[in-house]
Amino acid sequence: MNGIKTFSSLPYFCRGTVIKGFGRGSKELGIPTANFPESVVDNLPHDVSAGVYYGWGQIGSGPVHKMVMSIGWNPYYNNTKKSMETHLIHKFDKDFYGSELGLVILGYIRPETNFDSLEKLVKAIRTDIEIANHKLNQEDAREFLLHDFFKHPVGQSSTNGTHSSL
Numbered sequence: 001m002n003g004i005k006t007f008s009s010l011p012y013f014c015r016g017t018v019i020k021g022f023g024r025g026s027k028e029l030g031i032p033t034a035n036f037p038e039s040v041v042d043n044l045p046h047d048v049s050a051g052v053y054y055g056w057g058q059i060g061s062g063p064v065h066k067m068v069m070s071i072g073w074n075p076y077y078n079n080t081k082k083s084m085e086t087h088l089i090h091k092f093d094k095d096f097y098g099s100e101l102g103l104v105i106l107g108y109i110r111p112e113t114n115f116d117s118l119e120k121l122v123k124a125i126r127t128d129i130e131i132a133n134h135k136l137n138q139e140d141a142r143e144f145l146l147h148d149f150f151k152h153p154v155g156q157s158s159t160n161g162t163h164s165s166l
Protein backbone atom coordinates (compact mmCIF):
# COMPACT_ATOMS: atom_id res chain seq x y z
CA MET A 1 0.00 0.00 0.00
CA ASN A 2 1.42 3.33 -0.95
CA GLY A 3 -1.48 5.27 0.49
CA ILE A 4 -2.54 6.66 -2.87
CA LYS A 5 -6.25 6.22 -3.43
CA THR A 6 -7.26 5.43 -7.01
CA PHE A 7 -10.73 5.41 -8.48
CA SER A 8 -11.51 3.44 -11.60
CA SER A 9 -14.69 5.45 -12.13
CA LEU A 10 -12.96 8.83 -12.29
CA PRO A 11 -13.33 10.99 -14.28
CA TYR A 12 -17.03 10.91 -13.50
CA PHE A 13 -19.52 13.18 -15.31
CA CYS A 14 -22.92 14.09 -13.91
CA ARG A 15 -25.56 16.75 -14.25
CA GLY A 16 -28.54 17.75 -12.16
CA THR A 17 -30.69 20.58 -10.88
CA VAL A 18 -29.36 22.66 -8.00
CA ILE A 19 -31.68 22.25 -5.04
CA LYS A 20 -31.98 23.87 -1.61
CA GLY A 21 -29.45 22.36 0.75
CA PHE A 22 -29.53 21.90 4.45
CA GLY A 23 -29.44 25.62 5.16
CA ARG A 24 -26.40 25.20 7.35
CA GLY A 25 -25.00 28.57 6.50
CA SER A 26 -22.22 27.54 4.12
CA LYS A 27 -22.70 30.86 2.40
CA GLU A 28 -22.24 32.72 5.66
CA LEU A 29 -18.87 30.99 5.96
CA GLY A 30 -18.00 32.33 2.51
CA ILE A 31 -18.14 28.86 0.99
CA PRO A 32 -21.57 28.30 -0.55
CA THR A 33 -22.15 24.72 -1.69
CA ALA A 34 -24.63 23.84 -4.42
CA ASN A 35 -26.57 20.68 -3.56
CA PHE A 36 -27.74 17.94 -5.92
CA PRO A 37 -30.99 15.97 -5.69
CA GLU A 38 -30.92 12.47 -4.26
CA SER A 39 -31.27 10.90 -7.71
CA VAL A 40 -27.83 12.23 -8.71
CA VAL A 41 -26.27 11.21 -5.40
CA ASP A 42 -27.73 7.70 -5.68
CA ASN A 43 -26.10 7.20 -9.08
CA LEU A 44 -22.57 7.81 -7.84
CA PRO A 45 -20.30 4.82 -8.47
CA HIS A 46 -19.53 2.90 -5.28
CA ASP A 47 -15.79 3.51 -5.34
CA VAL A 48 -16.37 7.26 -5.16
CA SER A 49 -16.44 7.21 -1.39
CA ALA A 50 -17.00 9.96 1.12
CA GLY A 51 -14.38 12.68 0.93
CA VAL A 52 -13.34 15.84 -0.83
CA TYR A 53 -12.83 15.89 -4.60
CA TYR A 54 -11.90 18.41 -7.28
CA GLY A 55 -12.97 18.94 -10.86
CA TRP A 56 -14.81 21.31 -13.18
CA GLY A 57 -18.38 22.62 -12.96
CA GLN A 58 -20.74 24.56 -15.21
CA ILE A 59 -24.06 26.28 -14.58
CA GLY A 60 -26.40 25.83 -17.56
CA SER A 61 -24.37 26.54 -20.69
CA GLY A 62 -22.19 29.10 -18.94
CA PRO A 63 -18.43 29.15 -18.46
CA VAL A 64 -16.71 26.18 -16.85
CA HIS A 65 -15.27 26.86 -13.40
CA LYS A 66 -12.96 25.05 -11.03
CA MET A 67 -14.79 23.27 -8.23
CA VAL A 68 -14.24 21.40 -5.00
CA MET A 69 -16.88 19.00 -3.83
CA SER A 70 -17.67 17.15 -0.67
CA ILE A 71 -19.27 13.74 -0.87
CA GLY A 72 -20.50 12.07 2.25
CA TRP A 73 -22.19 12.41 5.52
CA ASN A 74 -20.80 15.68 6.75
CA PRO A 75 -19.87 14.46 10.22
CA TYR A 76 -19.31 17.97 11.53
CA TYR A 77 -23.06 18.45 11.37
CA ASN A 78 -23.94 14.90 12.36
CA ASN A 79 -25.69 14.58 9.05
CA THR A 80 -27.56 11.37 8.47
CA LYS A 81 -27.98 11.74 4.75
CA LYS A 82 -25.42 11.33 1.98
CA SER A 83 -24.88 14.48 -0.02
CA MET A 84 -22.90 15.92 -2.91
CA GLU A 85 -22.07 19.54 -2.29
CA THR A 86 -20.18 21.59 -4.84
CA HIS A 87 -18.37 24.84 -4.25
CA LEU A 88 -17.57 26.53 -7.56
CA ILE A 89 -14.37 28.54 -7.28
CA HIS A 90 -15.89 31.68 -8.76
CA LYS A 91 -17.71 34.72 -7.47
CA PHE A 92 -21.32 34.70 -8.74
CA ASP A 93 -23.54 37.79 -8.67
CA LYS A 94 -26.59 35.79 -7.71
CA ASP A 95 -27.77 32.35 -6.59
CA PHE A 96 -28.54 29.67 -9.15
CA TYR A 97 -31.09 27.43 -7.44
CA GLY A 98 -33.10 25.55 -10.10
CA SER A 99 -30.30 25.75 -12.69
CA GLU A 100 -28.57 22.75 -14.18
CA LEU A 101 -25.14 22.06 -12.75
CA GLY A 102 -22.86 19.88 -14.86
CA LEU A 103 -19.74 18.41 -13.27
CA VAL A 104 -16.75 16.31 -13.99
CA ILE A 105 -15.09 14.89 -10.88
CA LEU A 106 -11.42 14.38 -11.67
CA GLY A 107 -9.62 13.54 -8.48
CA TYR A 108 -9.55 13.02 -4.77
CA ILE A 109 -8.16 15.42 -2.17
CA ARG A 110 -8.79 13.91 1.27
CA PRO A 111 -11.11 11.70 3.31
CA GLU A 112 -14.00 13.06 5.26
CA THR A 113 -12.82 14.34 8.65
CA ASN A 114 -14.59 15.32 11.81
CA PHE A 115 -13.47 18.78 12.88
CA ASP A 116 -13.84 19.85 16.46
CA SER A 117 -14.25 23.50 15.63
CA LEU A 118 -15.80 25.58 12.88
CA GLU A 119 -12.47 27.40 12.52
CA LYS A 120 -10.66 24.15 11.69
CA LEU A 121 -13.36 23.16 9.21
CA VAL A 122 -13.10 26.49 7.38
CA LYS A 123 -9.30 26.27 7.37
CA ALA A 124 -9.43 22.75 5.89
CA ILE A 125 -11.81 23.91 3.15
CA ARG A 126 -9.50 26.84 2.32
CA THR A 127 -6.66 24.32 1.93
CA ASP A 128 -8.89 22.07 -0.25
CA ILE A 129 -9.55 25.05 -2.51
CA GLU A 130 -5.79 25.73 -2.82
CA ILE A 131 -5.11 22.09 -3.69
CA ALA A 132 -7.95 22.04 -6.25
CA ASN A 133 -6.63 25.24 -7.82
CA HIS A 134 -3.19 23.74 -8.17
CA LYS A 135 -4.37 20.40 -9.59
CA LEU A 136 -6.75 22.05 -12.03
CA ASN A 137 -3.98 24.25 -13.46
CA GLN A 138 -2.20 21.15 -14.70
CA GLU A 139 -2.46 20.16 -18.35
CA ASP A 140 -4.16 16.78 -17.77
CA ALA A 141 -6.96 18.54 -15.87
CA ARG A 142 -7.27 21.48 -18.28
CA GLU A 143 -7.95 19.11 -21.19
CA PHE A 144 -11.42 18.55 -19.75
CA LEU A 145 -12.33 22.19 -20.38
CA LEU A 146 -12.62 21.22 -24.04
CA HIS A 147 -14.73 18.13 -23.41
CA ASP A 148 -17.99 17.77 -25.36
CA PHE A 149 -19.86 17.42 -22.06
CA PHE A 150 -19.38 21.16 -21.49
CA LYS A 151 -19.93 22.20 -25.12
CA HIS A 152 -23.55 21.21 -25.58
CA PRO A 153 -25.02 21.07 -22.11
CA VAL A 154 -28.52 22.17 -23.08
CA GLY A 155 -30.77 19.26 -23.94
CA GLN A 156 -28.43 16.79 -22.29
CA SER A 157 -29.70 17.57 -18.87
CA SER A 158 -30.37 14.60 -16.72
CA THR A 159 -30.40 13.79 -13.08
CA ASN A 160 -28.72 10.52 -13.92
CA GLY A 161 -25.00 10.34 -13.62
CA THR A 162 -23.22 9.71 -16.88
CA HIS A 163 -19.87 8.06 -16.86
CA SER A 164 -17.36 8.60 -19.58
CA SER A 165 -13.76 7.66 -19.75
CA LEU A 166 -12.97 10.49 -22.24
Ligand code: ADP
Nearest residue numbers: 020021022023026027032033034088095096097
Ligand atom coordinates in the same frame (compact mmCIF):
# COMPACT_ATOMS: atom_id res chain seq x y z
P1 ADP B 1 -27.90 25.59 0.75
O1 ADP B 1 -27.97 25.05 2.14
O2 ADP B 1 -29.25 25.90 0.16
O3 ADP B 1 -27.07 24.70 -0.15
P2 ADP B 1 -25.61 27.38 0.80
O4 ADP B 1 -25.33 28.40 1.88
O5 ADP B 1 -24.71 26.18 0.74
O6 ADP B 1 -27.14 26.99 0.90
O7 ADP B 1 -25.56 28.16 -0.59
C1 ADP B 1 -25.65 27.42 -1.80
C2 ADP B 1 -26.22 28.23 -2.95
O8 ADP B 1 -25.43 29.41 -3.16
C3 ADP B 1 -26.13 27.47 -4.25
O9 ADP B 1 -27.26 26.62 -4.42
C4 ADP B 1 -26.08 28.58 -5.29
O10 ADP B 1 -27.40 28.94 -5.68
C5 ADP B 1 -25.43 29.75 -4.54
N1 ADP B 1 -24.03 30.00 -4.89
C6 ADP B 1 -23.52 31.25 -5.12
N2 ADP B 1 -22.21 31.21 -5.40
C7 ADP B 1 -21.83 29.89 -5.35
C8 ADP B 1 -20.59 29.20 -5.57
N3 ADP B 1 -19.48 29.87 -5.87
N4 ADP B 1 -20.58 27.85 -5.45
C9 ADP B 1 -21.71 27.18 -5.13
N5 ADP B 1 -22.90 27.77 -4.92
C10 ADP B 1 -22.99 29.12 -5.03
Ligand code: MG
Nearest residue numbers: 021026033034
Ligand atom coordinates in the same frame (compact mmCIF):
# COMPACT_ATOMS: atom_id res chain seq x y z
MG1 MG C 1 -25.11 23.99 0.36
